[in-house]
Amino acid sequence: MKSFNERCYEVLMKVPKRRLTTYKEIARAIGTKAYRAVGTAMNKNPYSPKVPCHRVVNSNGEIGGFAFGVDKKIKMLKAEGVFIKNGKIADFEKVFYRFK
DNA sequence: CTAATGACATTTG
DNA sequence: ACAAATGCCATTA
Numbered sequence: 001m002k003s004f005n006e007r008c009y010e011v012l013m014k015v016p017k018r019r020l021t022t023y024k025e026i027a028r029a030i031g032t033k034a035y036r037a038v039g040t041a042m043n044k045n046p047y048s049p050k051v052p053c054h055r056v057v058n059s060n061g062e063i064g065g066f067a068f069g070v071d072k073k074i075k076m077l078k079a080e081g082v083f084i085k086n087g088k089i090a091d092f093e094k095v096f097y098r099f100k
Numbered sequence: 101c102t103a104a105t106g107a108c109a110t111t112t113g
Numbered sequence: 114a115c116a117a118a119t120g121c122c123a124t125t126a
Contacts, residue, residue: 004123015124023108037109037123059110065107073107078114 004034005041009051011099012042017052018081019097020089022059029099043067055080059090 002010011029015061023042027035042053045067054076058064063084066073074084083090 027108032122034122036106036121038109040105040122040124043107045107047104053107056107059109063107067107070107 004030004032004037005044008038008041009045009047012053012056014033014099015018015052015055015097018095019093020055020057020077020082020095021097021099023100024059025097026029026056039065055097057089057092063087063089072096 003064007030008026012021021088023038024035026038027033038056042056043052043065045051054066054073056064063070063074070087073088078084082095089095
């Protein structure tokens with residue numbers, strides 16, 4: 001049986017570039033309501049490039065947090081073509097990736 | 101085992 | 114609309 005964290009990484013890996021997801025959505029994809037714990041898992045994410053932890057934001061469209069600094073996170077997202085407005089995602093609904 | 105902690109979310113004032 | 118309080122669940126000490 002895989003650990004909670006690995007499950008998070010597994011689903012998060014499915015998120016394509018230029019797309020974003022939320023902590024809650026990831027939890028939902030796994031089949032739990034522990035979105036809080038998802039954040040904890042991301043913080044310790046051992047698979048840095050493989051798992052795009054920077055593509056995870058808050059449900060309200062705000063950036064959220066990042067282990068290496070929020071500014072860094074924003075930078076990376078912008079580099080992928082995601083526009084950010086006032087520390088929030090522009091057209092969040094459009095780029096939001098919902099798991100199936 | 102108990103307590104403390106956090107990259108969250110929702111409700112309330 | 115904004116800030117504070119509450120609830121939440123896995124992880125870690």
